[in-house]
Amino acid sequence: MSDTTFDYYARRKHDHDHDDHAPVAGQDSGPASEYEIMSRAMQELLEAKGVVTADEIRRRMEIFEEDFPYRGSRVIARAWTDSAFKARLLADGKAACAEMGVELEATRLIAVENTPDVHNVIVCTLCSCYPRELLGMPPTWYKSDNYRARVVREPRSVLKEFGTVLPDHVTLRVHDSNADMRYVVVPMRPRETKGWSEDRLAEILTRDTLVGVTVPRVPA
Amino acid sequence: MTSGRRARARRKLPSTYTPAPIHRFKVGDRVMIKRAFPPGHRRTPHYIRGKVGVIERICGAFPNPEELAYGFDGDPAKVLYRVRFQQKHVWPDYRGPALDVIEMEIFEHWLLPATGRALAAKLTQTG
Numbered sequence: 530m531s532d533t534t535f536d537y538y539a540r541r542k543h544d545h546d547h548d549d550h551a552p553v554a555g556q557d558s559g560p561a562s563e564y565e566i567m568s569r570a571m572q573e574l575l576e577a578k579g580v581v582t583a584d585e586i587r588r589r590m591e592i593f594e595e596d597f598p599y600r601g602s603r604v605i606a607r608a609w610t611d612s613a614f615k616a617r618l619l620a621d622g623k624a625a626c627a628e629m630g631v632e633l634e635a636t637r638l639i640a641v642e643n644t645p646d647v648h649n650v651i652v653c654t655l656c657s658c659y660p661r662e663l664l665g666m667p668p669t670w671y672k673s674d675n676y677r678a679r680v681v682r683e684p685r686s687v688l689k690e691f692g693t694v695l696p697d698h699v700t701l702r703v704h705d706s707n708a709d710m711r712y713v714v715v716p717m718r719p720r721e722t723k724g725w726s727e728d729r730l731a732e733i734l735t736r737d738t739l740v741g742v743t744v745p746r747v748p749a
Numbered sequence: 750m751t752s753g754r755r756a757r758a759r760r761k762l763p764s765t766y767t768p769a770p771i772h773r774f775k776v777g778d779r780v781m782i783k784r785a786f787p788p789g790h791r792r793t794p795h796y797i798r799g800k801v802g803v804i805e806r807i808c809g810a811f812p813n814p815e816e817l818a819y820g821f822d823g824d825p826a827k828v829l830y831r832v833r834f835q836q837k838h839v840w841p842d843y844r845g846p847a848l849d850v851i852e853m854e855i856f857e858h859w860l861l862p863a864t865g866r867a868l869a870a871k872l873t874q875t876g
Contacts, residue, residue, distance in 0.1 A: 708854035
């Protein structure tokens with residue numbers, strides 16, 4: 530989005546985005562919350578002063594909903610098919626994404642790899658930091674107190690509730706996304722996917738597999 | 750393109766990491782998270798304060814969130830590390846295997862060296 534005058538992240542200095550909210554929360558019923566009123570007032574002021582146009586805000590929301598949620602699967606599908614790319618992704622997530630045209634503006638990305646011996650899962654215990662530019666908006670469960678409190682303390686029980694049972698010989702690495710980094714999991718590629726195209730691989734790389742609460746499965 | 754040229758082209762790409770030429774700790778160092786509870790905006794989770802871990806990587810120097818939160822510019826930047834902790838150390842009642850770990854980002858001013866005598870002194874401190 531470097532070609533537009535409107536930068537959604539500009540108000541947050543230094544790529545700092547702990548307090549993300551949707552640009553404008555959709556609310557159909559009940560009174561508007563204080564934050565929603567503040568957000569609307571700010572948008573109206575910015576529009577009145579000619580800093581942004583309503584269309585720029587609308588376009589930004591469109592990208593959030595129609596592009597961001599699919600980028601993570603594309604990046605990891607590439608890593609599955611190109612081991613040199615995977616090595617670069619693990620070394621520097623932001624640089625590797627840029628290399629394939631996925632520009633992360635505010636996100637400093639660390640990719641963590643699942644292996645036969647290690648499984649990774651992501652959480653933000655302090656708020657709900659999430660790699661939005663790769664996965665879109667975080668799901669409700671990711672933001673819940675229940676997930677945030679329990680996945681650090683009893684991660685194996687939480688994974689089991691998602692249908693993911695880890696053998697005891699697998700080391701579980703929980704990553705608390707508590708400051709400036711954002712995380713994505715590189716799952717293990719199922720053996721049955723030999724010869725699949727990147728597009729087809731991307732389909733089984735669902736959001737939950739990239740957060741690490743599930744693992745990719747090939748439909749029977 | 751030769752691999753050297755490709756490497757040079759890559760160098761211009763944006764990076765996850767920022768330079769931190771001056772840093773107090775290196776990868777593999779044992780560190781203790783300060784057991785302090787000052788008021789204000791802190792990115793150090795309560796559950797990790799007072800725990801001992803190992804530096805997993807250096808992320809670089811980043812604006813101090815404790816200043817940013819109140820409208821200051823975050824200067825001077827603080828070195829940010831990723832620290833790895835054994836789950837059985839963090840949660841004495843942890844029921845998973847002993848190999849399980851938890852990792853998180855901790856700013857340098859929250860870290861104390863946890864080697865030999867310094868660690869023993871900290872661990873035997875009362876109060």
